[in-house]
Amino acid sequence: MKMQEENYQGKIKVLFVTATTKGGGAERMIFNIIRSLDANHVVRLFVTSDEHIPEVYKTENIQCLNADKQHAMSAFPKLIKDLKHYKPQHVFTTSSNIGYMIILAKKILRADFKIYIRCAVTPSEIYQSDIRTIGLNYVNRFAYNSADLVIAQTDFMRGDLIDNYHIKPNKVKTIRNIVDSSFIQSQSFQNKCIELKSDDYNIVACGALYSVKGFDLLINALSGLLKETNRHLYILGEERYEPGYRSFLQSEIDKLGLSQHIHLLGQKVNPYPYFKKANLFVMSSRKEGYPNVVLEALTLGVPVVATDVVDWTGVIKDGKNGYIAKKNNVDSIKEALVKAFNTEFKMESETIENYNYNELFN
Known part of the structure; x- marks a missing residue:
């Protein structure tokens, strides 16, 4: 997808990277964050698969690029190319595996963008002794410690990340999921x-x-x-x-x-x-x-x-x-x-106080 560079002038460029757009909470959270950003931000979505943005989430301000790869790692060359062209100031993902790729790409390009990884699963819940999870935990440890900021969904998750992966506490921030009411x-x-x-x-x-x-x-x-x-x-x-x-x-x-x-x-x-x-x-x-x-x-x-x-x-x-x-x-x-x-609930719509991601991506 070709972009007009003049659209970037004076804007803060944020790249979101995901393997899928049709999953569950992690994917919905990406779109919630995107919709919460103001006009000072230019948003681009890099999808490693061939999945496009569902109609329900489409907005004019989302530029989308599909790598059309079955496995996320296969999209690495296209990711490097897009990072080099787009030159974002901020890169966000909800996957530690993709975070690993972004960190390697940053080193190869000698770029200075900030990397944010939102943790989806509390580490102690996946910490097992089989070969696959040992490998996963190695990737997680490297990715989380190399990111500029790791986002935990709860204080318990934050503590668990710090304890299991020995991340510096100032690099892990608790941000509860935002809701687009x-x-x-x-x-x-x-x-x-x-x-x-x-x-x-x-x-x-x-x-x-x-x-x-x-x-x-x-x-x-x-x-x-x-x-x-x-x-x-x-x-x-x-x-x-x-x-x-x-x-x-x-x-x-x-x-x-x-x-x-x-x-x-x-x-x-x-x-x-x-x-x-x-x-x-x-x-x-x-x-x-x-x-x-x-x-x-x-x-x-x-x-x-x-x-x-x-x-x-x-x-x-x-x-x-x-x-x-x-x-x-x-x-x-x-x-x-x-x-x-057996309860007659007297319900009203709850108002959820959201974190302001405009302040994070500044």
Whole structure:
């Protein structure tokens, strides 16, 4: 894609680098950050794959370049070329693997741009002894220590990054996920989610279909709470990382005789109409960074049941806008669901105070 250099004059140039534009929270966070930047910034998105910006996220100020490579490392030559041409002052990614590439490119080009890596997974949750994770942790340690700033989603994650990768504390900053409230509100009216009936009690969950998200826990927690009721669970998301997990979930649903009450709807590019129409949103994860979906549901005025994978202090208030359950605990999730079913929540749209990325990229 050719650019007019005059558009750059006097502007702060920021390059976002990602492998995918169709994933979950990490990818949505990139677009949230992009939309939050003011007119003093020129934004460019480098995508290592052939995935384009989903229509729901397209704006005139995003310039996009696709490397069209199956594996991120294969896009390295194109990344170097684009960095040399674009000459950004700031480069941001949500992937340590891509961060590794950016750092190598910076050394090769002898460039002076600043590198920001947003951590998606708390290190202690991936620290294992098999060869793959040993290699991953080596890459992470190098990338995080070489970046100008590592962004943690919680204070716990920040401490974990410092302890596990021996990063200087002044190089790790806690920035909670930002929420584009106006965007979410507008998108929540864009499509009709015909699967959800207004006369039913609609429970919605959303995320990639793999074991970390705990959908198997949720399904088992709902056993005995759905039959002969008007309650329905709708799970939005596609299978990722663990082949056969969707079939496993469906077999659990069938085994419990809940096929008329639990529905796997696949990925929805715009999930917000489903959130908006829900009576209850559930996040049953075993592990998380800081779940966007919980903040998004609360922004739409929907009560939430969520596991205690992060510190929800000041976000989820028991009995007022939801309930907190113990992670990886079917009985605790079930108890929280029963409380939610029997609570008449007086919900209002939550206002989430966002970090100002214009101040970071200055």
